[in-house]
Amino acid sequence: MASTTRLPAILQAVMKGQPQALRDDHYPAWHLAPVTGLLNDPNGFIHFQGRYHLFYQWNPLGCEHKYKCWGHWSSADLVQWRHEPIALMPDEEYDRNGCYSGSAVDNQGKLTLCYTGNVKFDDGGRTAWQCLAVQNAEGGFDKRGPVVPLPGGYTGHVRDPKVWRHEHHWYMVLGAQDLELQGKVLLLRSENLWNWQSLGEIAGSGLNGIGDAGYMWECPDLFALGGKTFLLCCPQGVEREEKRFLNAHPSAYLSGEFDYARASFQHGPLNEIDAGFEFYAPQTTLTADGRRLLVGWMGVPDGEEMHQPTTAYGWIHQMTCVRELSEQNGKLYQQPVRELQALRGEEERYQGNAAAAPALNAQRLELELELESAGDVTLNFADTLLVEWRRDALRLARRSLQTGEWLYRYWQGDAHKLQILCDSSSVEIFINEGEGVMSSRYFPTQPAQLTFSGSAELRARYWSLRPCMVE
Ligand code: FRU
Numbered sequence: 207m208a209s210t211t212r213l214p215a216i217l218q219a220v221m222k223g224q225p226q227a228l229r230d231d232h233y234p235a236w237h238l239a240p241v242t243g244l245l246n247d248p249n250g251f252i253h254f255q256g257r258y259h260l261f262y263q264w265n266p267l268g269c270e271h272k273y274k275c276w277g278h279w280s281s282a283d284l285v286q287w288r289h290e291p292i293a294l295m296p297d298e299e300y301d302r303n304g305c306y307s308g309s310a311v312d313n314q315g316k317l318t319l320c321y322t323g324n325v326k327f328d329d330g331g332r333t334a335w336q337c338l339a340v341q342n343a344e345g346g347f348d349k350r351g352p353v354v355p356l357p358g359g360y361t362g363h364v365r366d367p368k369v370w371r372h373e374h375h376w377y378m379v380l381g382a383q384d385l386e387l388q389g390k391v392l393l394l395r396s397e398n399l400w401n402w403q404s405l406g407e408i409a410g411s412g413l414n415g416i417g418d419a420g421y422m423w424e425c426p427d428l429f430a431l432g433g434k435t436f437l438l439c440c441p442q443g444v445e446r447e448e449k450r451f452l453n454a455h456p457s458a459y460l461s462g463e464f465d466y467a468r469a470s471f472q473h474g475p476l477n478e479i480d481a482g483f484e485f486y487a488p489q490t491t492l493t494a495d496g497r498r499l500l501v502g503w504m505g506v507p508d509g510e511e512m513h514q515p516t517t518a519y520g521w522i523h524q525m526t527c528v529r530e531l532s533e534q535n536g537k538l539y540q541q542p543v544r545e546l547q548a549l550r551g552e553e554e555r556y557q558g559n560a561a562a563a564p565a566l567n568a569q570r571l572e573l574e575l576e577l578e579s580a581g582d583v584t585l586n587f588a589d590t591l592l593v594e595w596r597r598d599a600l601r602l603a604r605r606s607l608q609t610g611e612w613l614y615r616y617w618q619g620d621a622h623k624l625q626i627l628c629d630s631s632s633v634e635i636f637i638n639e640g641e642g643v644m645s646s647r648y649f650p651t652q653p654a655q656l657t658f659s660g661s662a663e664l665r666a667r668y669w670s671l672r673p674c675m676v677e
Pocket of ligand 1: 246307
């Protein structure tokens with residue numbers, strides 16, 4: 207243990223910061239967000255002994271990407287969450303520059319965290335250790351130190367262990383950068399979580415038929431779903447296309463066949479997981495009844511994040527809602543987890559011309575919209591975010607937080623049905639029962655009004671959502 211602890215400073219930051227964050231009109235009413243400071247990736251998502259646990263990258267001391275701890279929430283029902291003791295702080299030599307992202311497993315009844323200890327050197331170099339921590343009787347975590355050193359052939363960018371059990375072994379995928387500065391995903395295997403054997407690269411830039419695909423792949427997650435295996439990853443450095451991969455860094459998936467015996471993954475091209483302005487570093491887990499759930503960070507590193515106005519209130523970023531995944535024809539579908547329907551108030555309906563639809567309070571709202579005719583519809587969220595919808599295309603418009611110019615994101619294809627979940631400063635648009643998703647933050651003056659215009663006939667069901675703060 208280091209001789210000093212930052213716990214007093216963290217406690218003070220929380221005591222001072224939480225009342226200030228709650229005064230911000232943009233603070234979410236039913237999404238998970240930091241009580242103060244900066245939140246990024248979801249970590250350690252697991253259903254363990256009857257409760258869901260969700261950890262998160264958290265800098266409690268400020269809105270910068272520094273001093274990464276693991277915060278911790280738990281929930282019995284995925285709707286009402288409670289704060290748990292802070293799980294990890296960067297207070298050892300091997301994690302002194304951050305307890306970076308990772309996952310959680312149930313190791314014979316012990317909730318065990320696998321995370322990256324990030325270490326930076328004065329000369330600009332860095333290294334990374336994959337580490338373990340095991341839950342103690344008080345609900346905190348005892349660090350057990352590094353179990354995987356930096357593998358040969360890679361730079362110091364090797365991180366974000368996602369660990370799972372398959373038959374008689376534990377498996378781990380790791381995001382990595384090789385010495386040619388190509389992003390890769392590594393696979394490792396272990397009998398006991400402590401001793402790991404490398405099985406090589408299973409995907410990455412220049413592998414398995416995909417061309418140049420970036421200099422670093424972060425936050426991999428591999429799982430079987432339907433008849434396929436999916437690999438989620440965040441390939442940094444993928445080239446922007448006209449209407450895809452437009453964020454500073456994308457979050458993508460590969461779909462294919464995984465062979466454990468050969469440690470090989472045959473897959474198709476990179477697909478965007480979410481086409482909105484803010485989505486990154488998703489992580490999945492299984493429910494007791496076998497559903498595959500996903501939660502993502504509703505943010506993107508290195509883009510315009512530091513221009514978000516919430517920093518004036520000492521907090522930044524939130525999670526997406528929890529989503530339920532399914533597979534159709536090799537594609538990944540996402541829908542809001544069914545448990546969230548518990549937030550709905552009374553159902554209201556509208557049928558008629560878009561231009562005559564009533565204005566709605568968008569602050570806590572769920573909408574289901576179907577196009578009943580040709581034509582177009584524009585959903586205007588407080589003149590701050592526009593959803594421009596035609597049968598054959600969807601365009602999301604938001605002004606740059608930095609320059610004020612309009613920026614656009616696209617979903618391409620036939621869009622006949624939308625389900626939209628709104629909170630104080632976010633919208634999540636699910637297209638055609640989950641075939642596509644667009645997640646975005648926006649920063650309206652409250653109360654934010656949603657108004658409709660356009661020539662199409664619409665059918666709508668909508669609900670006001672009840673607030674649901676973390677206890
Ligand atoms: C992704 C990421 C991870 C890293 C973590 C640090 O957003 O860069 O690769 O572990 O954030 O907070």
